[in-house]
Amino acid sequence: MKKLQAVLLCALVLAVLAAADLGYNFFASLVPEFNDGISVRGVLAPLLFSDRLLGGLWSRERFLNAFVAAAYAVGALAAANWYVPPDVSCAEK
DSSP states (O other): HHHHHHHHHHHHHHHHHHHHHHHHHHHHTTOOGGGSOOOOOSSSSSHHHHHHHHHHHHOHHHHHHHHHHHHHHHHHHHHHHHHOOOOOOOGGG
């Protein structure tokens, strides 16, 4: 059970970092005057929104959808981390 808790906690930390990076990319795209148009920023966003993958079809909606999906993943992992079933030992039976 301790391994499951450790894996869930690591997954939660990675999901929070990914959501923060995608959120930064989305909020940077809201003000295109600062960026010479919509630009891909951060660490994870260039991997997801590369020219080879999407062919330059970037939009604020795609950035928002990626951020929302990451936020839902954080919520699901936070809920999974909140409740981890107690250990059941054979001696109690």
